[in-house]
Amino acid sequence: MKLGPEMSAGEAFSAGLGLGIGLLMGQYLLRVTGPSAEVITKWVIICQKCAAGNSVDNKFCTNCGQSLYPPPKNKCQDCLSEMPVTMKFCGDCGRALKR
Secondary structure: OOOHHHOOHHHHHHHHHHHHHHHHHHHHHHHHHOOHHHOOOOOEEEOOOOOOEEEOOOOEOOOOOOEOOOOOEEEOOOOOOEEEOOOOEOOOOOOEOOO
8 A cells, every 4th residue: 555645535535434433442342342531440358368359348358347447466485575467477576376
């Protein structure tokens, strides 16, 4: 296909028609699917015990029943530091935490 002034009238018409259809298709798809700015985001709380997503309105996990507020903690047997239940080892002394 030739570009510029050496294009024939038929080629120019076809190129313009293809461009017009492409632009209309994009506008149609935006109308059908909706713009991404209207996407509704829903906040969730991830359970620290089972990693299930929960609504922010929940006080307990809908999957395992663990309390979501405040996150559960384990106490280290050696240094008595409090660590989240998801940790396997104490962040202060390195001892294995019991679950």
